[in-house]
Amino acid sequence: MTAIVEVSGLTKTYKGGFQALKGVDLAIEEGEILALLGPNGAGKTTLISALCGIVQPTGGTARVGGFDVVEDYRGARAMIGLVPQEVALEPFEKVINTVRFSRGLFGYGKDEALIERILRQLSLWDKRHARIRELSGGMKRRVLIAKALCHEPRVLFLDEPTAGVDVELRRDMWDVVAELKAQGVTIILTTHYIEEAEAIADRVAVINGGQILLVEEKAALMRRMGCKELTIELTEPVAALPEALARWDLRLGAGGETLIYAYSTQGEGTGITRLLQDLSAAGLGLRDLATTQSSLEDIFVGLIKEGGA
Numbered sequence: 001m002t003a004i005v006e007v008s009g010l011t012k013t014y015k016g017g018f019q020a021l022k023g024v025d026l027a028i029e030e031g032e033i034l035a036l037l038g039p040n041g042a043g044k045t046t047l048i049s050a051l052c053g054i055v056q057p058t059g060g061t062a063r064v065g066g067f068d069v070v071e072d073y074r075g076a077r078a079m080i081g082l083v084p085q086e087v088a089l090e091p092f093e094k095v096i097n098t099v100r101f102s103r104g105l106f107g108y109g110k111d112e113a114l115i116e117r118i119l120r121q122l123s124l125w126d127k128r129h130a131r132i133r134e135l136s137g138g139m140k141r142r143v144l145i146a147k148a149l150c151h152e153p154r155v156l157f158l159d160e161p162t163a164g165v166d167v168e169l170r171r172d173m174w175d176v177v178a179e180l181k182a183q184g185v186t187i188i189l190t191t192h193y194i195e196e197a198e199a200i201a202d203r204v205a206v207i208n209g210g211q212i213l214l215v216e217e218k219a220a221l222m223r224r225m226g227c228k229e230l231t232i233e234l235t236e237p238v239a240a241l242p243e244a245l246a247r248w249d250l251r252l253g254a255g256g257e258t259l260i261y262a263y264s265t266q267g268e269g270t271g272i273t274r275l276l277q278d279l280s281a282a283g284l285g286l287r288d289l290a291t292t293q294s295s296l297e298d299i300f301v302g303l304i305k306e307g308g309a
């Protein structure tokens with residue numbers, strides 16, 4: 001696969017001296033969904049805005065589809081669809097005209113069939129003659145997506161696509177994103193919702209303080225950093241871990257009433273059966289067992305803490 005977005009040493013210092021991007025390197029493959037995950041103020045919008053030519057970088061380079069976003073601005077912009085975080089639509093305009101105008105703004109001729117397809121895909125076809133101000137917040141967000149799609153971009157940036165929308169609409173949006181991916185569109189989305197990254201991204205980039213802390217395949221990230229813990233509640237507390245269990249690398253819970261065993265679900269076996277046999281052989285009685293799975297959220301929080309945020 002080839003990188004359709006290539007970012008190298010990108011920096012952005014805003015007027016007033018605040019450095020929002022501190023040398024970002026990132027390569028995004030054609031056809032993938034990359035989730036850019038980071039806390040408030042991490043630099044997500046600044047990075048997207050720089051790639052879309054809205055914010056002027058102060059250093060480094062960025063190319064979209066081979067076009068430098070500064071020097072070949074028009075070439076780069078023609079490849080890109082941007083769904084901004086804030087809804088900025090003309091309230092008295094009709095849905096279908098809003099989308100038509102957007103296509104015209106990009107210098108493309110009329111294509112009513114395409115506009116119908118996009119509006120249908122986003123469940124807006126029935127609302128095509130409604131005025132923007134009559135729409136719900138979630139529908140307005142869909143109009144923003146329709147606008148971004150009407151010039152058939154190869155790279156779609158979604159800045160917080162589901163912020164403030166209800167659970168049902170969020171899932172609909174995820175379906176739309178999956179359909180676009182199936183059509184070969186590369187998608188970069190920023191999100192605060194870790195479950196969103198978990199649900200739809202192929203790769204996850206974590207950004208904090210203007211720096212990319214990590215870029216990794218979601219599945220590999222969860223395999224590498226995710227683990228499960230088995231908490232074993234004992235019938236009688238123990239003062240220390242019995243010598244016979246030394247090989248298990250167990251943690252003793254507060255009060256000596258629980259033993260905690262961390263294990264990977266990816267290996268050949270978890271070792272739980274043998275552990276339970278050894279516990280029994282060591283004369284320990286079990287009151288209860290519980291398991292917990294670390295999530296992308298735990299991984300994310302751990303990374304941000306490590307990064308000193």
Ligand SMILES: Nc1ncnc2c1ncn2[C@@H]1O[C@H](COP(=O)(O)OP(=O)(O)OP(=O)(O)O)[C@@H](O)[C@H]1O
Pocket residue numbers: 014015016018019020038039040041042043044045046047
């Ligand atoms: N025009 C500007 N002038 C000065 N500082 C700015 C400007 N725009 C953004 N910043 C600062 O740059 C930092 C990064 O902002 P950015 O909007 O990129 O973060 P973000 O990760 O998108 O945050 P959020 O999740 O809150 O949208 C913030 O500290 C912000 O205050």
